[in-house]
Amino acid sequence: MSFADETPEALEQAEIARAPSFRLLRRLVKRPVAVVAVVVILVIYGAGIFAPIVSPYGFNEPDFDNRFAGLSLEHPFGTDRLGRDTLSRLIWSAQTTVIISFAAVVTGALVFGVTAGLVAGYFGGKTDAVIMRVADTLFSVPTILLLLIINSTMERRVDSLFRDVENFLGTDWIVSSGAPSYFLVFGALAIFGWVGMARLVRSQVLSLKQSVFVTAAEASGASTPRILFLHLLPNVANLLIVGITLSLGAAAVAEVGLTFLGIGVQAPHPSFGAMIFDYSGVTNVREHPQLILFPAAVISALMLSFNLLGDVLTEELSPRRR
Amino acid sequence: MQGIAGYVIRRLLLAPLILLFISVVTFSLGRWAPGDYVDIQAGPRASDELKDRIKEERGLNDPVYEQYFRYMANIFQGDLGQSVKYRGQDVEDVIFPRIWVTLQYNVIVLILTFSIGIPLGTWAALKRGTWMDPLSIGTFLFFASIPVVVSIPLLQWLFAVKLSWLPSGGWNVHEFWGIEIGIFSREAILPILILTLPGIAGIARYMRSQVLEVLDQDFIRTARAKGLHESAVVTRHVTRNAMLPVATIMGFELAALTAGSLFVERFLGIPGIGQFAFETIGSRDYDSLMAIVLLGSAIFIMTNLIVDIAYGFIDPRIRLAGGAGAETT
Numbered sequence: 207m208s209f210a211d212e213t214p215e216a217l218e219q220a221e222i223a224r225a226p227s228f229r230l231l232r233r234l235v236k237r238p239v240a241v242v243a244v245v246v247i248l249v250i251y252g253a254g255i256f257a258p259i260v261s262p263y264g265f266n267e268p269d270f271d272n273r274f275a276g277l278s279l280e281h282p283f284g285t286d287r288l289g290r291d292t293l294s295r296l297i298w299s300a301q302t303t304v305i306i307s308f309a310a311v312v313t314g315a316l317v318f319g320v321t322a323g324l325v326a327g328y329f330g331g332k333t334d335a336v337i338m339r340v341a342d343t344l345f346s347v348p349t350i351l352l353l354l355i356i357n358s359t360m361e362r363r364v365d366s367l368f369r370d371v372e373n374f375l376g377t378d379w380i381v382s383s384g385a386p387s388y389f390l391v392f393g394a395l396a397i398f399g400w401v402g403m404a405r406l407v408r409s410q411v412l413s414l415k416q417s418v419f420v421t422a423a424e425a426s427g428a429s430t431p432r433i434l435f436l437h438l439l440p441n442v443a444n445l446l447i448v449g450i451t452l453s454l455g456a457a458a459v460a461e462v463g464l465t466f467l468g469i470g471v472q473a474p475h476p477s478f479g480a481m482i483f484d485y486s487g488v489t490n491v492r493e494h495p496q497l498i499l500f501p502a503a504v505i506s507a508l509m510l511s512f513n514l515l516g517d518v519l520t521e522e523l524s525p526r527r528r
Numbered sequence: 529m530q531g532i533a534g535y536v537i538r539r540l541l542l543a544p545l546i547l548l549f550i551s552v553v554t555f556s557l558g559r560w561a562p563g564d565y566v567d568i569q570a571g572p573r574a575s576d577e578l579k580d581r582i583k584e585e586r587g588l589n590d591p592v593y594e595q596y597f598r599y600m601a602n603i604f605q606g607d608l609g610q611s612v613k614y615r616g617q618d619v620e621d622v623i624f625p626r627i628w629v630t631l632q633y634n635v636i637v638l639i640l641t642f643s644i645g646i647p648l649g650t651w652a653a654l655k656r657g658t659w660m661d662p663l664s665i666g667t668f669l670f671f672a673s674i675p676v677v678v679s680i681p682l683l684q685w686l687f688a689v690k691l692s693w694l695p696s697g698g699w700n701v702h703e704f705w706g707i708e709i710g711i712f713s714r715e716a717i718l719p720i721l722i723l724t725l726p727g728i729a730g731i732a733r734y735m736r737s738q739v740l741e742v743l744d745q746d747f748i749r750t751a752r753a754k755g756l757h758e759s760a761v762v763t764r765h766v767t768r769n770a771m772l773p774v775a776t777i778m779g780f781e782l783a784a785l786t787a788g789s790l791f792v793e794r795f796l797g798i799p800g801i802g803q804f805a806f807e808t809i810g811s812r813d814y815d816s817l818m819a820i821v822l823l824g825s826a827i828f829i830m831t832n833l834i835v836d837i838a839y840g841f842i843d844p845r846i847r848l849a850g851g852a853g854a855e856t857t
Contacts, residue, residue: 351790358810467806486795
């Protein structure tokens with residue numbers, strides 16, 4: 207379980223070749239484990255994205271005549287204590303995973319992380335020092351404690367913020383859609399999620415900025431944003447792929463963990479963390495093992511696939527192993 | 529290029545600044561939460577005048593920055609404040625026994641993790657290319673990937689219910705020389721097991737890749753060529769060199785352990801600091817919460833600093849890359 211290490215040290219130290227990405231794809235296809243991992247990730251994320259279409263029931267449709275139903279054709283994975291269909295809850299939980307992990311990685315790792323890394327590496331000097339000291343600070347606090355504090359203290363504030371937005375727009379679906387708790391969880395994860403990516407990108411840019419193509423771009427009068435995002439960014443693309451793979455997995459498991467502790471996505475909105483927590487007592491595990499085993503298996507398979515894919519990518523991109 | 533001394537001094541100077549920043553953030557977040565401890569302890573039936581009078585007495589109606597300065601002034605005089613959850617007790621008297629509980633089993637977990645993970649990873653690397661290779665990689669990957677939220681309930685069920693080997697939770701202490709020690713009771717086995725499994729797997733995975741890297745190097749071929757016994761090559765040349773980078777993941781290991789402890793304590797009912805952190809937030813026990821966060825951060829900062837310095841001393845090739853551009857070469 208890792209909240210802080212979105213990008214493991216191993217990766218930071220690995221020398222990642224800057225080959226064009228399509229060659230990477232060709233090499234990946236030749237590795238059966240990688241293909242399996244990608245398929246598992248795509249199935250779970252696909253189920254989450256298309257939840258409204260593929261899910262047989264809603265995530266909160268109780269059926270009190272069918273409580274704790276076993277596996278049947280009608281309910282392939284059975285039902286829970288309120289008679290809610292487990293398969294549907296799993297699919298909607300996958301949607302939560304998709305929303306949180308994408309939002310956290312796009313805002314944290316991609317927007318903040320990559321920009322901070324590019325700027326720090328390219329400008330150097332004071333800018334670099336300031337950005338990296340902030341990164342060090344975030345790195346040297348017990349992340350889980352601060353997540354705990356942020357999520358439990360801000361919950362009602364964020365809720366009332368969204369209510370104000372609702373009143374302003376004259377709608378009433380935003381708060382009931384669970385948006386405040388989703389926002390809070392991915393926001394909190396993004397605050398800490400950019401550090402690893404920023405360090406990765408910075409260390410690459412530090413060596414890249416000595417290259418001839420950067421000097422050439424500077425000499426031809428290219429603007430700084432152009433150099434950063436059109437010249438430097440494409441050259442760290444492979445690094446981004448590995449970073450994103452690992453960050454997605456870390457964000458997904460962090461959401462499950464926070465929800466398990468009761469400070470993540472709030473009921474009745476589904477999450478693997480809530481599904482596991484609800485039936486995690488020893489009596490429940492003994493009497494209704496299917497209710498904990500299915501969500502546990504799905505989240506474990508997802509983590510396994512992300513780690514496997516991360517391993518294969520690091521290996522394929524490392525120049526020494528080729 | 530700066531010397532190690534300059535680097536250490538800069539890091540040591542930075543540490544209080546980081547702590548100061550953390551204290552501001554935590555303090556304001558805590559005060560920003562709706563309601564304070566007076567509201568929570570007095571309950572909904574207490575009159576507003578009464579609550580207001582108590583708040584006035586405790587200074588809770590003052591502007592937040594005033595409360596912050598007062599708190600920091602006390603901190604510098606060594607006064608961590610009073611616990612609210614356990615009324616009349618000083619914060620240090622409330623949190624230190626709990627830190628002691630967490631510390632005991634965390635130290636055991638760290639020792640087990642490194643002392644089993646390192647040889648296991650080395651062994652797996654030496655077996656590269658045999659039938660055991662995919663098996664060991666798969667096992668490590670499996671145990672490193674299972675989230676604690678999955679392993680806690682399942683292992684609890686397996687050992688406490690199915691096999692009835694271990695108690696399902698709690699914490700039990702035996703007294704040795706007047707000190708309460710809990711790690712020799714059967715209650716401690718389950719949390720240690722839950723936290724050690726992913727730790728060992730992670731270290732073994734990392735160690736394996738480091739050993740493979742070292743095995744490729746020329747000096748290993750030289751050592752073998754000059755007729756050194758294979759066991760001497762492994763223990764003296766391979767393991768030593770591969771272990772260096774493993775020291776750097778101490779920080780990661782500590783972060784993972786802190787998070788894991790929180791889950792384990794909460795779920796298995798262990799009266800440690802993670803469990804208490806939850807209570808302090810629920811009861812708005814401001815001073816205790818501040819003390820937990822500041823102490824935790826201080827431990828993190830010191831650990832990372834010690835690891836970095838030790839690393840620089842062990843391996844003279846490493847220039848401590850604290851400043852900008854040190855890695856450019």
